Amino acid sequence: MAEQTIMLNCSAGMSTSLLVTKMQQAAKDQGIDANIFACPASEASQHIEQDHPDCILLGPQIRYMEDDFKNKVKGQGKDGNDIPLGVIDMRSYGMMDGKKVLQQAEDLING
Numbered sequence: 001m002a003e004q005t006i007m008l009n010c011s012a013g014m015s016t017s018l019l020v021t022k023m024q025q026a027a028k029d030q031g032i033d034a035n036i037f038a039c040p041a042s043e044a045s046q047h048i049e050q051d052h053p054d055c056i057l058l059g060p061q062i063r064y065m066e067d068d069f070k071n072k073v074k075g076q077g078k079d080g081n082d083i084p085l086g087v088i089d090m091r092s093y094g095m096m097d098g099k100k101v102l103q104q105a106e107d108l109i110n111g
Contacts, residue, residue: 005051006105008038008088009069010059019088022098023105032102041065048076048083055105056083060090084108 006023008016016038027034039047041062047053056073058066066087073083086108092100 003033003035004055004105004109005035005053006037006102006109007044007047007051007053007056008036008059009041009044009056009062010038011062012040015061016059019093019096019098019101022096023102024098026099026102029099030102032106034102036102044069045072048072052076053083054078055108056085057101057105057108058085058087060088060093063087084111 008020010016020036020038023036024034027036035051037051044056048056054077056069058069066085069085070082073085075082077083086104088101089104092104
């Protein structure tokens with residue numbers, strides 16, 4: 001399977017860093033080739049252009065920015081489609097459940 005790029009966003013990029021580590025471990029355990037990284041919402045546009053993520057997940061604390069992000073991902077995905085976008089489940093986020101959040105990303109990517 002080709003590498004998937006999953007971008008997590010939060011207000012400063014700090015709170016999602018631990019979650020990224022947990023997701024990377026879950027991906028490794030499941031044999032999924034994934035590039036998973038976090039960045040602050042203020043740098044999202046730059047990373048969308050640079051890294052071409054297959055999926056973007058927003059931390060629950062920036063759920064209010066979802067409409068903003070919908071505009072940013074329009075036509076930026078593969079074949080000119082929108083990049084799949086979701087808000088991380090609050091419970092999974094609070095528990096830092098990398099496996100569940102990885103599954104959420106996989107579900108978005110696979111439609």
